[in-house]
Amino acid sequence: MAGRKILNRQGINKTAIRLVVTAVIMFGFGFSLVPLYDVLCEVTGLNGKTGVISRQEAKSPGELHEDRLVKVQFVTNVAVGLPWRFKALEKELFVRPGKLTFTNFQATNLSQSSVAGSAVPSVAPSIASRYFNKTDCFCFVVQSLDPNQTKIMPVAFVVDSKIPDNVDVVTLSYTFFKTEEKI
């Protein structure tokens, strides 16, 4: 700097270091959003994550609503890369809140080698997911199918009797993904 050597070097370095530290913290913050969102989803039941309860809990259903029925629809998807056919044996059911209900899904391996897959459930509308609990589900474990094998896969669930009155239809969807190794 020709004429002016009075630069505030110290101040400049201090500002620069503070800003670099801020940038590093924000980089970490980006990653921390992952667990933060998960916590948020669990607490609030957003994101359609369904609950799991034991049979014992399911058998003590609180008050049953004799006159109320909720329509539960089943949606099935197979992700790219998994050579399976996957369908719900019942497209929809009318269930009484508080009552343990059973239904079946069916998967067929279309390929000539055995393949493992795992299913990820999701409930819509998200408000309903807090009131949708399963006691048994093929999605709890990895499923493995031999070449051309067809398998019936049961699900048992309860729609909580506290489900808000304005929810008449609940959609339960499963997507099967290919699993490389046993989890």
Place this chain on the structure above:
Amino acid sequence: MADSMNLDSGHHEHHAPSGWTRWLTTTNHKDIGSMYLIFSLIMFFIGGAMAMIIRLELFQPGLQFVDPQFYNSMVTMHALIMIFGVVMPAWTGFANWLIPMMIGAPDMALPRLNNWSFWILPFAFSLLLLTLFIPGGAPAGGWTMYPPLVLQTGAAFPFLIFAVHFLGASSIGGAINVLATVFNMRAPGMTLLKLPLFVWTWIITGFLLIASLPVLAGAVTMLLTDKYFGTSFFSAAGGGDPVMFQHIFWFFGHPEVYILILPAFGVVSAIIPTFARKPLFGYQSMVYAVAAIAFLSFIVWAHHMFTVGMPLAGELFFMYTTILIAVPTGVKVFNWVATMWKGAMTFETPMLFALGFVILFTIGGFSGLMLGVTPVDFQYHDTYFVVAHFHYVLVTGAIYSLIAATYFWLPKWTGHMYNETLGKWHFWLSTISVNVLFFPQHFLGLAGMPRRIPDYSVQFAEFNMISSIGGWVYGLSQLLFVYIIIKCVRGGKKASDRVWDGAHGLEWTLASPAPYHSFDTPPDPSTIEGGVR
């Protein structure tokens, strides 16, 4: 621009080396500013050429010229180039050129970092542009890089991720430099509330950059590990969630759109008072409005994802905060209009572009408000209505203000006046064609034409044809801009030091062309006392 810079080697400066290595090693804020601006202009034409291809394919329904994969990579690359290669580097270029001169400093605070921040850019864009020629082609999953689609990108994927990392690093470097300069190198007497608004908007942009770009870097890093290292941040198969990427991306993405536009507010706040010959109305409210916009920009991100199935409370929260941004934005527009009220206005080219900005950016703001209303966004989302919205705020907003700023300060940089007649031609050609180009896209969107698709059903044919014609005229008109700049650098009517008779600000107290080092001796505090904004 090179000519003009060699002119001022008259100051016994033994360290303004000549030859091409000068550009590689320079740490001078004006050299680096020029390189940023020239780079940005080149990228503007590369990204623009891609836009021409897009409009060519959309001229008629059906697939005529390019295959869908290539079309999608054009859309993706066009956006990445325009955002990261044009608007962001251009603002850093203006910051380099102007901020030291505006605050009475001899140079930027961290000259070596400055040099690095610039040279990372051509490197990163070489990486990105290279993907056009590798098997599988360039990234085609959209500039928003949503998984799982983006994970299907072929060999271009790591190029995309690393390019984004480098671009982020470059911008963060630039932001650190600007903030370190403004906070430590202001001339005596230059208090924060005496700073010109361009400097203020850049301070806040700097903070936005430092707070949001690392989050993007984190998000793309997670994409990278998801694809190659078996993590499942965003893959439902492994317990992750693709929607989470959207949350993280838009936590960066919405502040990013303000990174693109805040310095524009500063430019317009310098130009309008100059040509209205009145001080800016409501200076302090302008500063507070910018700060408020910046703060709000961090809590509105999910307005880009109203349709992902958020709960009602979330939809309402993001709708109200989004619409709240209209308040400080309205304050700014009001202040610009109040500045012109009863002013002695003249309409030189910078003023024309600034006025075009005020009117057309406001149209973009209004369509933004419409999009911010959750129930109607369900209809507009992912249609051409969104495309019209962001092109009004970005082309007639950010790009218009960049052009206005170029005409405004070019005489100071080169020592020559540009050709005013050609400048006016440039303005009117651009303004007519840009509206022909983007206005019909509102109607296309309302009628349901989806974005990012190379073909469309025949009822959209007329409006698309009109839009394409507007697009080509707009593209060609920008060649005029380059011609005017080159002519102005080469010669022209000698510019006075003040250049515009209504101009205030320390940069106008320097000679034209501006000397190689700005304020070797600090400016006279009484000048600053007299008001330099």
